[in-house]
Amino acid sequence: xxxxxxxxxxxxxxxxxxxxxxxxxxxxxxxxxxxxxxxxxxxxxxxxxxxxxxxxxxxxxxxxxxxxxxxxxxxxxxxxxxxxxxxxxxxxxxxxxxxxxxxxxxxxxxxxxxxxxxxxxxxxxxxxxxxxxxxxxxxxxxxxxxxxxxxxxxxxxxxxxxxx
Numbered sequence: 001x002x003x004x005x006x007x008x009x010x011x012x013x014x015x016x017x018x019x020x021x022x023x024x025x026x027x028x029x030x031x032x033x034x035x036x037x038x039x040x041x042x043x044x045x046x047x048x049x050x051x052x053x054x055x056x057x058x059x060x061x062x063x064x065x066x067x068x069x070x071x072x073x074x075x076x077x078x079x080x081x082x083x084x085x086x087x088x089x090x091x092x093x094x095x096x097x098x099x100x101x102x103x104x105x106x107x108x109x110x111x112x113x114x115x116x117x118x119x120x121x122x123x124x125x126x127x128x129x130x131x132x133x134x135x136x137x138x139x140x141x142x143x144x145x146x147x148x149x150x151x152x153x154x155x156x157x158x159x160x161x162x163x164x
Contacts, residue, residue, distance in 0.1 A: 055106075074092075082094060
């Protein structure tokens with residue numbers, strides 16, 4: 001919606017075509033509308049999902065809220081392999097560990113990125129630990145999204161009226 005709001009109708013611009021501007025706006029709106037109506041095959045990344053912040057847990061969750069998937073970080077924390085990496089047997093505790101470790105990661109990242117002294121960095125062990133956290137979380141997140149997509153596609157197919 002922000003992209004549509006930023007459309008500029010400038011007839012003095014070289015190559016300007018009012019029809020092209022409106023056609024592009026309609027295409028963007030149509031893809032977004034169809035996605036919001038349940039067509040998960042639509043690519044809405046550039047038009048609907050936009051983030052300029054660090055991917056802290058609340059930001060990750062907000063990216064998926066648009067599709068109705070609430071608290072994806074908590075859902076990913078229910079993954080057995082991910083819970084084992086966190087050293088937790090309960091999903092809630094694993095979720096707490098995830099939130100804490102992602103926050104720590106981004107604090108370290110920001111300290112390095114914004115440091116006056118360019119020599120500031122994490123050591124090899126910390127970097128390996130961070131990579132393992134992100135890899136494991138990525139796999140758990142992928143499993144959640146695959147489950148969500150298969151559930152949604154089953155729902156869409158069931159609603160097409162095949163008599164079942």
